[in-house]
Amino acid sequence: MPSSSQSNPDSSDPAIRLDQVELSLGSGAARVHILKGVSLNIGQGEAVGLIGPSGSGKSSLLMVLAGLEQADSGSVTVAGEELTRLDEDALARFRGRHVGIVFQAFHLIPTMTAIENVAVPLELAGRADAFERAAAELTAVGLGHRLDHYPAQLSGGEQQRVAVARALAPEPRILVADEPTGNLDEATGRQIMDLLFAAQARRGATLVIVTHDPALANRCDRTVRLRSGEIVPDAGAAGTPAGAPA
Numbered sequence: 001m002p003s004s005s006q007s008n009p010d011s012s013d014p015a016i017r018l019d020q021v022e023l024s025l026g027s028g029a030a031r032v033h034i035l036k037g038v039s040l041n042i043g044q045g046e047a048v049g050l051i052g053p054s055g056s057g058k059s060s061l062l063m064v065l066a067g068l069e070q071a072d073s074g075s076v077t078v079a080g081e082e083l084t085r086l087d088e089d090a091l092a093r094f095r096g097r098h099v100g101i102v103f104q105a106f107h108l109i110p111t112m113t114a115i116e117n118v119a120v121p122l123e124l125a126g127r128a129d130a131f132e133r134a135a136a137e138l139t140a141v142g143l144g145h146r147l148d149h150y151p152a153q154l155s156g157g158e159q160q161r162v163a164v165a166r167a168l169a170p171e172p173r174i175l176v177a178d179e180p181t182g183n184l185d186e187a188t189g190r191q192i193m194d195l196l197f198a199a200q201a202r203r204g205a206t207l208v209i210v211t212h213d214p215a216l217a218n219r220c221d222r223t224v225r226l227r228s229g230e231i232v233p234d235a236g237a238a239g240t241p242a243g244a245p246a
Helices: 058-065 088-098 114-124 130-140 156-168 186-203
Strands: 016-025 032-042 047-051 073-078 099-102 174-178 206-210 222-227 230-232
Touching: 016 058, 032 058, 032 073, 032 230, 047 058, 058 073, 058 174, 058 206, 088 099, 099 156, 114 130, 114 156, 130 156, 156 186, 174 186, 186 206
Parallel strands: 047 206, 047 222, 099 174, 174 206
Antiparallel strands: 016 032, 016 073, 222 230
């Protein structure tokens, strides 16, 4: 298994490897066991859909592999880094370098323009070309003419395009999306997913999507079904058993 200091994992290694991951949230009597012994390999450049009923642990699993939640036990290796060994600051740096995240809610800063929303995280990460990168990514998602518009001046689909540009701007190895079309109409949602899948294919990135939409899940190379915090057997979109090593 790659060491935590490895920054360039071998191309044959999984992009994401989870081994017997346990996660509980809350405290005392309200503590809930969310993930129960989850093991999963996701190959480099693979697109995987996480599916299952509400409360099955899909979003929690996504948060763990994105470094937004720390597992209670087990190992989580992403892009060659063992995330369970990292503190909060190191996890934040890791996400900034390697993980692009798109949520159902757009999470744009309302007092910043589209280009500022994309560029400021790059500036904070020390990128000297932050605004050039931001402009290029916004142009790539069809918003080159909206760089100086604020979120309130943009439609829901345009705001999600800004969020996609922000996720792609650091050129991450891993893209994760939690119900990215949930706040959009069907046609706009399809356009957003076209952007994400095109970017994933163009860059060779690994894409993990939480979705309730069967059509969206079927666009992935494989689906992984969760129920009550566990992976359950299910045929993937390409016929690969869920949870099987890529």
